[in-house]
Structure formats: structure tokens, C-alpha cells
Amino acid sequence: MSSFIDIVCNIYTPEAVENGWTGLDDDFKRQVRMPPEMFGGVSTDEYLRKMDRAGIERSLLIAVRAGDLNVKGSWEIPYKVIARMCREHPDRFSGLAGIDQTRGMQGLRDLTQAVEEYGFVGAHWYPHWFGSPPDCAQIYPYYAKCCELDIPIMLQVGQNLVYSKERRLPSVARPILLDQVAIDFPELAIIGIHIGVPWTDEMIAMCWKHANVYTAGDAYAPKHWPPQYVRYADSYGSHKVLFGTDWPVIDPERAVAEIAALGLRPASHAKMMRENALKVFTKLPR
Template sequence: MSGGYIDIVCNIFTPEAVVGGMTGIDDAFKAKVRMDPAMRDGITIEDYLRRMDAAGIERSLLIAVRAGDLNVRLSWEVPYEMIAEICQRYPDRFSGLAGIDQTRGMKGLRELEQAVNDYGFVGAHWYPHWFGCPPDAPQIYPYYAKCCELDIPIMMQVGQNLVYSSERRLPSVARPILLDQVAIDFPELVLIGIHVGVPWTEEMISMCWKHDNVYTAGDAYAPKHWPQSYVHYANTYGREKVLFGTDFPVIDPIRGVQEVDALGFRPESHRLLMRENALRIFKKIPR
């Protein structure tokens, strides 16, 4: 499927991951995002590949999520090794993203290095809200520096944090404007604010416009519900700054691609959004 789309935000959602507590979402959240009841207990990797094929998605970036300090109840993770095994099994379809847990200190930094150098992961992923740690906090700065050394982007959820599980309600600690100081301090670091930045989308756009090294991804929210200013930005003066993602299982890949098509992007803007920006920014994606 050479030349297909690239989904830069994808979560493992196999039956094993659901049973093992590696998704972080409960039945109430699944109902809230109108998840198909037939898939709420998870789907196999092979079934997901069929969805990718139907959507025209060539490659998905699969997250080895680290969601909170494991010493805190209801924190969880997806082991790097699990994602690495899937990527090794399907090297033409998946690449890994290394979840960040800044509470692990030097151990976490060594693990990030291993993920990139030994497992072939192409970027880092961080959930500020799971740690109650804003993007400009000093605790995360060593990881930014390590990403610069490894020449990989780091993506993080910015904007509001929903209630993914009623057992652990987390605050929204990552307004997009907080990327401002980070981008100044690390001009070589590629920062990607995922999840559109809702409800502070204008802040997300302003950070992308201000800083050469700040980007955004239209994931987690169905494209038909993207703010009009975000669509305009992606289609015009910000067309080199916006990437496509689904945050599967939140958005089904077939739905995501179809709804982007319905937005009527200019051909060049569509190509950049759906593929070319990802290939330029994630330098380690196999060509």
C-alpha cells in the first residue's frame, strides 16, 4: 500500500489489552464516544489491519502508553516489548511510539533510548494529565533533551482531559500555550500537540504559527467536529503543520478518513495532512 495514509496516533485495543487493563477507558467512556458495541471488548490486530486497508491507511504509529506513576493506584502501561513485537511482525504497517513516565528518572531515559535504538520506535508519547504535570514542568525536561539527542518528535495530549474512567478523574493540566516556553527552550525538538487542543484550539494554532518546531494532530475528535478555524488552518497557511490521527479506538479509521475527505481539502493540503507531513516529521519511519 505504498503511498497510503499515515495515522500518527493509534492505541492497542486487542481483547488481551482490554482484559489486561491496558486501555484506560471504561464502559461509560465507550458509550460516550459511541463506540460500536461489537468492538467494545477489543479487536485483533488482524481485524484492525483490515480496517486500515479499508480506510487506505498504510501505516499506524502504535503507542506503548505509560499512563501515570505505577506506584499510584489505577496507573497503567503498555509494555514497550508488546508494541515492539507487533511492529516486528508487521514492519510495513506499524511503527512504535515510546510512552514517557518522567517519574522513572534515569531508568526511563535509558528505556527511551533502548526503544529507539533497539526496537526501532520512531517517536515519543506523553500524557501530562496522568501525571498532573504540565508540559513546561522541570521534571519532563530531561526527556525533551533525550528526544533531541535521539532526533525523534514527542507528542503529547494538550487541551482538556475527559473522564476516561470514573474510578480516576484527572485534571486538565496541558493547555497548548504551555508549549510556548518548551519550544523556546528546545528549538531543535519537534513538539506535536495531539487531540486538536480542544477547547483551546486557537492556542494550539497560535503555537504552531509562532514556532517552527510545534505541530498539531487532528485526532481523538471526529473530523466533522473539528473547529472551523482548525480546518481552515490545515487547509491553508498551516497545511505543513497539521497531521492526521485517530486515537483509535476513539475514532474508527474508516470514519476518520471518510470525514476528512468530506471536509473538501485542497489536494496539496490533503496530501500533507494525510501522509507527507508525517514522513517529514518522523524521520525514522521506514521509507
């Protein structure tokens, strides 16, 4: 088996679908061409088999916090749910702590607990669910806490799709807005996930400018990645691009196969699929 690391993975079990922990309505599932037989979720055992077939050693599971829970249409995955899955499969899963910056000091305590008690290896933030750009003042204490905990933070940059017609969200996180954040927190590893589409050039520019900014090629099928993104991953940016799927948006077997078909140099491929993740996520098991 290969030893790839998927840094962007959501739980999509029948339990998650039943409890409303996915935030995806059937319209979105059809938009991303999800097979109808998957609408009700995929068991953990079946997903582990998918990982095996794809050569993925470990997936980072997000304990998503998607919006202020006082606002209709917001939702979250309890940290304890992700912690349980990581305990049950410690050699396959690690956790990422979702951030809801509207919770103030309690949110900071939650983040600390996730890392120190549950063993989570990073933080995750969805700017668009809060209508807050990456450089807003309210999120800054969380950036500082990530520095204190020695964990990276990933956040969606680029456009935001309509995940549910109940809650249509604007796109508030252009990659260029990482500029001031990277300047203010040079110790913080920042990962712009979802490629930054349609502002991919901005994402590349931020990675090139700042030593502490990275990007993940997730949420879009690799065969559709912008050409400049592929060139960047195979040249001067090979140390800055990480592998992710955003499962269930992209199937891991498809993602791995399509990346293999890109024709990356072996050294670039190895960095994207594993080595860069180990460099950025310092708390991952070696």
C-alpha cells in the same frame, strides 16, 4: 491502496482489554459511542483490514505510560508488546515510546532502548496522567533525550476527559504551555495531539509562532473539528497538521471519509495524510 499514515493509534486487541492496557471503562466507551460489540477489543487482523479499507499504510502504536504506577488507576503498555507487534507487521506498524517522567534516569534509559533496540520512531507523553504541565521541570530531561535521539515527541494538549471513573484527572496541558518548551528546545519537533480542544486557537497560535510545533487532528471526528482548525489545515498551516485517529476513540474508516468530505485542497490533504508525518518522523521507513 492509498498511503496514509496515522500517527496516533492505540492497541485495542482482546489481549489489551483483558490485561487492562486501554485505561477505558465502559462509561467512556459509551460516551464516545463505541459500538457495544467492540467493548471486548478488535483483533489485529481485523484492524489491519480496517486500515486497508481506509487506505492507511502505516499506524504508529503507542506504548502508553499513563501515570506513576505507584498511584492507583495508573497503567502502561509494556514496550515489548508494541515492539512485538511492529516486528510481526513491520510494513504496517511503528512504535512510539510512552514516557513516565517519575522514573528518572531509568525512564531515560528505557526511552533510549526503545529507539535504539526496538526501532521506535518517536516519544509520547500524557501530561494529565501525571498532573504535570508541559513546561514542568521533571519532563525537561526527556525533551533533551528526544533531541539526542533525533525523535519527535507528541503530547496531549487541551481538555482531559474521564477515561475511567476510578481515576478522574484534571486538564493541565493548555497548548499555550508549549510556548516555553518550544523556545528552550528549538531542535525538538513537538506535536500537540487532540487538536487542543477547547483551546484550539492556542494550538494554532503555537504552531504559527514556532517552526518546531505541530498539531494532530485526532481523537475528535473530523466533521466536528472547529472551523478555524479546518481553515488552518487548508491554508497557512497545511505544513503543520498531521493525521491521527486515537483509535479506538475514532474509527479509521470514519476519520478518512470525514476528512475527505472537508473539501481540503489536494495539496493540503496530501500533507496532512502523509507528507507531514514523513517530515516530522524522520525515522519512519520511506
